[in-house]
Amino acid sequence: MPSSQEVSAWRPRVAGVVEVFHAHFTEHAYPMHVHDVWTLLIVDDGAVRYDLGRRERGTPRDTVSLLPPQVPHNGSPATAHGFRKRVLYLDAPLLDETLIGPAVDDPDITDPLLRRRVGQLHAALALRGDELEAESRLALVGERLRGHLRPGERAGPRAGVREPRGGVAHSLRELLDERVLDGVTLGEAARQVHAHPTHLVRAFSSAFGIAPHQYLMARRVERARRLLLDGMPPAQVATAVGFYDQAHLNRHFKRVVGIPPGRYAGRGTAPPRHGA
Incomplete structure (x- = not known):
């Protein structure tokens, strides 16, 4: 099989995420190296074999791997067709340095909910204008990671406890x-x-019953509906109500209303009257 590699990397405007890195490698093997930040890794296809803490490790598709800062590790394909991975490099303060030891002992976490949340975080980080969503998802990912590395820790409110009004x-x-x-x-x-x-x-x-980022976007969509019905073009509406651009408006408007803002605006006239 010919060697193949596809790489994309970017730095999102989200505190705590130093870099997002997506890659598909068929033959590339990482030498021993270190990072000064945490490495949060999921593999979407194939598997990675790596050494960490003088032990050989592996990343099947259903795991989440957390490699701590300043700990040497390498990596190479564990299957003939290589691997496809998504990586988040997380700023060290997001996870306490006391968690480095537990992460070295058990870096590969089998947790379907955590894996789903990491995937949702990647999706949010790929969209301009949805930084609050990404920050919220990052907070929940961090909480769950700490729960695995330090069992019993939970940053959120206790289950079943309703917060008093005014909290x-x-x-x-x-x-x-x-x-x-x-x-x-x-x-x-x-x-x-x-x-x-x-x-x-x-x-x-x-x-x-709604996440903070969903609430904010719903409020913006509500304002957008009024302006569209007043005849304002969607591109102007987007900036007028706080969306990053028209594509950002389109995405959230269709999610809430069910149709794109252009079609909604086209229905801004009163329906014909039928009889008396």
Whole structure:
């Protein structure tokens, strides 16, 4: 089989994510090397064989691998057709350095929910304008990783406990209502309402049945509907209500309303009257 490699890499505008790296290798083998950040790896096709902590490891498709900073490791295809992987390089403060030892001992995690959340995080990071969604998903991924490496740790509210009215969930909703146009990062919101980011995401979702990023986008879509019915072109509506661009508006508008904003605007006239 001829050698093949496909690589894409970018730095998203999301605090805590240093780099996103997607690759398909058929023959490339990484030599022993280190990173100064955490490496969160999922393999979508094939498998990777690697050495970490003087032990041979492997990454079947249903696992999530977390390689700690400053610990040497390598990597090579474990199947004849190579491997396709998605990697997040996460800033060291996201995961405490006391977790390095547990990660060396058990870097490969079998957890379907964690894997699904990592995939959702990758999808959010690939979209401009959805940084709050990516930040929220990153907070939940970090919480679950800490739960595996330090069993019993949980940053969110206890299951079944409803937050009193006026708590951090309601404070966040007020903040989102004030910042529909400009938006807010999860870190800034956490500082303003004095709550851990993961707790904030969980408390809001529990209180209102919707994630913070979904609430913000729904508020923007609602404003967009009014402007479209007033005759404003979709491209102008997008920037007027806080979306990154028209493609960003189209994506969320269709998700909420069921049709693109252009078609919605075309229905802005009153239906014909039938009889008296």
